[in-house]
Amino acid sequence: MKRNRVFMILASLAMLVGCKGDGTNISIPGVKGPYLTLEQNFAKIDAEFENISIDNDLNMPLPEFEDSYLSLKDNGNGGINFQVGLNWQEILGDDVDVRDPQTLPGGRALPGIPTGTLPGVSFTLTKFHDVTIYAGKNFFGVFYPMNLDVDGSILTTRYYLGKKAVGTLSLVGKDSSGENSGFLLLLAIDKKTKRYLKRKYLK
Secondary structure, eight states: OHHHHHHHHHHHHHHHHHHHOSSOOOOBTTEEEEEEEEOSSEEEEEEEESSOOOSSOEEEEOTTOSSOEEEEEEOSSSSEEEEEEEEHHHHHSTTGGGSOEEOSTTSOOOTTOTTSOEEEEEEEETTEEEEEEEEOSSEEEEEEEOOOOOBSOEEEEEEEETTEEEEEEEEEOBOTTSOOOEEEEEEEOOHHHHHHHHHHHOO
């Protein structure tokens, strides 16, 4: 009951934030971010996790991607910086559907996606079980596994870049097995946005 009460409080806060439409993203306990940065070669998604330590920094190419990457770095304050860099060609190109369809870890449907799946890849890192990267024709994003002490519920709010809503941020409670909680950032790419991004970032 206590866990669901916590989630109800978060839901109420999210409704207040979402209704304002002022470009404010919901805060996730123990996390700063996620933050989206658009650069010449990459769309970068950063999240800073508190009270998590790693023995060594990690830089690795994303499985089944050619030029995209993931990095984990100690932030010097008892936490880590978790960055995913998605190469524009690999999220705006014509062959994004070649990867296997992915649900949320554990099999639940992706919130806000009609089919419940998107092309992507799932893998496990030390301290992070079932990280999932999604890259489809109309959406891209990341599922970050973390322990949310809430059962069953999924709370989805708008995600803003500046004052513009560019996707959704979902808090994902534990499934029926008591696992697979975390948060999901999905960025939307409609036809107009895709044309703009291709002109700006694909030469």
